[in-house]
Amino acid sequence: MTTSQIDKLGDRLKSGKASEADLRMLAEYRTTFSEPFARLVSKIESIVGSTPTAREAKTTGSIVAKLQRERTRLSRMQDIAGCRLIIADIAAQDDVCAKMTAAFTVIRVIDRRGEPKNGYRAVHLLVQSENRTFEIQIRTELQQLWAEFSEKIADEIDRGVKYGAGPDWVQSQLMELSTLVDQVEEFERDVLEAANDADPNSRANEDYRKRIENIRQSGQSLRRKLRDIFTERYQLIMDEWDRRKKEGHNAILD
């Protein structure tokens, strides 16, 4: 399949008038990623010691949506195949990213932790292997919690939420939750760095170790509180959603 054929297929998909032949052609194109991707996943397993969840081909709907949303060509889409790793915390995330960067030809690091996209925080690595580009998503547990929560809201309330659109009253809740995730993770990172930066005498000091341990426990407590806040915000969003549904469709979209 030539690049021109792939991009013409992309144009037809983008128009929303794909035929059965187009879907078969897309399936054939996606299959070309399969074997190189399987080898990449196998290498990731050996590096991180656990199996990532691999999605060897983006769904047809996601490909069409991306073609319509962004000025990209199908042949240049860099996340046709990808995988996801869920990591305990931001320090472990840094560690995994460093290992990946050392092991693979990383052509781009998309670090959305400090600069989230519509509230979404994670690190995505675009990796080149066997003349193809693959995406490795590395999320912490809290980033994952936010991402799944946000996507599910997009499923059930408004798809636009996923791309920063959708009702303001939903967006504002998600943005606040994203900021809270960041604050908890930055707190944990600061604690870790402070512990690592301490001089050997301090580290050996019993009082110092107790203080660090107390701060770590505060971090765990913050995590629990954050999860409670997710539950509260869920209830707020659903109550508001129900209220607006009762008032009529226009109010829902306001």
Added chain:
Amino acid sequence: MLFLIDYDPRAGQIVEMNTFADTERDSAHHARLERELDLHRKGINREVVLLQAADEKAIRRTHRRYFETLEQLSHPPKASNS
């Protein structure tokens, strides 16, 4: 292990999930295409995705959205095994 998931976003739930051994990749690809064509013919808009993971538990951790309601998602996962 491969998981072919047919997910209905509006309903927020899986319509059907089929599993394949890693050695059955071609069958999984074929099944995905057939499912997409079937939905296309019927004019139904759903999400058909093929995922690979060590087991179902791993998929349920990395792709909770397919398996859980929004209410369940707003609660922490039962176990953490990163």
